[in-house]
Amino acid sequence: MTQKSLVGSRAVVTARYAILPPAGIPAGVLPEWPEVDARVLTAPAMGARFAMYRLDVPRDHGSRQRLRQDIEAFAFVLGGRVALALNGADHVLGPGGFAYLKPGSAFELKALADEAALLWLRKGYVPVEQGRPDDVVGDEEAIAAEPYVFGSGNPRLDQPYPVIEGLRLKTLLPDTVAFDMAMNIFTFEPGHSLPVVETHVMEHGLYFLQGQGLYLLGDTWREVEAGDFIWMGPYCPQSFHATGSEPSRYLYYKDVHRDVSL
Numbered sequence: 001m002t003q004k005s006l007v008g009s010r011a012v013v014t015a016r017y018a019i020l021p022p023a024g025i026p027a028g029v030l031p032e033w034p035e036v037d038a039r040v041l042t043a044p045a046m047g048a049r050f051a052m053y054r055l056d057v058p059r060d061h062g063s064r065q066r067l068r069q070d071i072e073a074f075a076f077v078l079g080g081r082v083a084l085a086l087n088g089a090d091h092v093l094g095p096g097g098f099a100y101l102k103p104g105s106a107f108e109l110k111a112l113a114d115e116a117a118l119l120w121l122r123k124g125y126v127p128v129e130q131g132r133p134d135d136v137v138g139d140e141e142a143i144a145a146e147p148y149v150f151g152s153g154n155p156r157l158d159q160p161y162p163v164i165e166g167l168r169l170k171t172l173l174p175d176t177v178a179f180d181m182a183m184n185i186f187t188f189e190p191g192h193s194l195p196v197v198e199t200h201v202m203e204h205g206l207y208f209l210q211g212q213g214l215y216l217l218g219d220t221w222r223e224v225e226a227g228d229f230i231w232m233g234p235y236c237p238q239s240f241h242a243t244g245s246e247p248s249r250y251l252y253y254k255d256v257h258r259d260v261s262l
């Protein structure tokens, strides 16, 4: 291939947010994931307080490791099939399969098919007296897509807010204080939007699974589509409007259930 003309990209990286389309992210190999194409989508180097990766795993390869006692992780299968042995239990995950790995987990993950692709997230777990999280393994297809109620999560706020038409939310992890992260899948019918511009202390690591739309980040609406990754730091103004002809779907991480550390 010869490249002589100038190139361009929708990639943008600022102090408060980033959009990374897949084409511009070169793969590397990590010691914990031999033979795996690892793309670090966000990391403390970007400003995030967690790390998120796309991992393309060849058949019969993967990882065998024990997480540090203070590190939790989450895996989501984008394509292919993987075998996961997690703290003594065996699972097979296909597309939409996911696993939350409690801090200190011992696991072995191996691709059973060509072109297994995963999202992988690691972060420091913040312990609380009220309980410890346990492993969670599931399939997003088995989880109901609930009508989206703005303000949900706070029972006292639920009442006055209406259901937002055209939006559905799947909550993959238990909404209990033992867990310090949420992983959700949002679906938007074409032409529908988030009801407000959100500004919150929580961060997001967002992977666009399907469709396209306009994301407001800071003060700029930008085009996004399937395969894009978005990092939103604390208090990044954010909103979304779905365009195109099919529903837009994105998986996103959010830090939850913890007071501000001072």
Ligand code: UGY
Pocket: 186, 198, 204, 238, 239, 252, 254
């Ligand atoms: O849960 C959230 O904060 C979500 N509504 N944010 C987002 O989709 N950008």
Ligand code: MN
Pocket: 198, 200, 204, 238
């Ligand atoms: Mn948000």
